[in-house]
Amino acid sequence: MRTLAAEGLTLEPQRAAHAEEMFAVLSDPAIYQHEREPPASLAWLRERFARLESRRSADRREHWLNWVIRLTNGELAGYVQATVNEHGRARIAYELASRYWGRGLARRALEAMIGELAASYRVHTLSAVLKRANSRSRRLLERLGFSAVSAEDASLGTDEISMERRIAAP
Numbered sequence: 443m444r445t446l447a448a449e450g451l452t453l454e455p456q457r458a459a460h461a462e463e464m465f466a467v468l469s470d471p472a473i474y475q476h477e478r479e480p481p482a483s484l485a486w487l488r489e490r491f492a493r494l495e496s497r498r499s500a501d502r503r504e505h506w507l508n509w510v511i512r513l514t515n516g517e518l519a520g521y522v523q524a525t526v527n528e529h530g531r532a533r534i535a536y537e538l539a540s541r542y543w544g545r546g547l548a549r550r551a552l553e554a555m556i557g558e559l560a561a562s563y564r565v566h567t568l569s570a571v572l573k574r575a576n577s578r579s580r581r582l583l584e585r586l587g588f589s590a591v592s593a594e595d596a597s598l599g600t601d602e603i604s605m606e607r608r609i610a611a612p
Contacts, residue, residue, distance in 0.1 A: 443497060443507060444562075448554040451547060453509035456521060457495055460510050461488035463518045472540035476576040503528050505563060511538065511551045519547055522555045530566045532559050548582055556586070560609050568607045575601065583607075 446453040454460070465484045474480060481487040494506050505526040511519045520538035534555070538548050559565035570588065572579045580603070588605040 443509075444558075446509065446554045446558055448550040450514055451519070451551060452512045452514075453522065453551060453554055454512055456491060456508035456510050456523075458488050458492040460518065461491050464491075464510060464521065467518055467520055467539045468537065470539045470541075473537060476573040476579070477537070507555075507559075507563075509551075509555065511547065513542075513547075520551075522548075522551045524555060524559055524563075524565075524568075526559065526563050526565055530564050532563070532565045532568050534568055534570050543578065549585065552582075552586060556609060566609060568609060570605050571602055572605070573601055574603050580605070 443455040445455065456464075461484060465481060465487050468480050468487070471480075481490070491508075494508050497506050498504065499506065506523075507526060508521060508523040510521050513519055519542040520536065522534070522536045524532040524534045526532045534552070536548055536552060542548075556565075556568065559568070568588070569591070570583055572583070583605045586607065588607040591604040591606050
């Protein structure tokens with residue numbers, strides 16, 4: 443994994459050393475209107491980040507790509523991540539502290555990550571799962587070329603929607 447740059451931000455490969463800063467970001471209660479729950483503790487988050495530093499699943503069939511979003515003022519705003527399988531498909535996710543919503547940061551971070559996924563990991567299909575009520579996230583994904591998937595997915599909850607985008611190789 444490499445560090446990625448976009449206008450006004452840098453995507454740094456996530457490490458256990460980011461846990462303290464990210465714990466503060468992920469403790470923002472506004473995030474959990476549409477997400478599950480905050481990390482249980484700083485120690486839990488540090489341990490999780492340490493496990494993810496392998497960048498691969500135990501069976502080596504998936505790449506686990508996690509970046510923290512660092513602003514030019516040095517603050518961490520959130521993260522973007524992708525789980526890339528051996529068939530060129532990636533499941534993506536992202537989270538920003540609410541004080542950074544509406545500034546275009548998520549869009550720029552996701553565009554940088556998507557470019558990297560296509561160029562370095564030969565990803566051709568992206569998917570994201572979100573809460574149906576999360577209209578802000580749905581609009582962002584639509585602006586990035588994602589469309590709702592019409593097929594029923596038994597793994598989704600009734601309050602969730604799956605969106606997908608095909609990307610061309612660079």
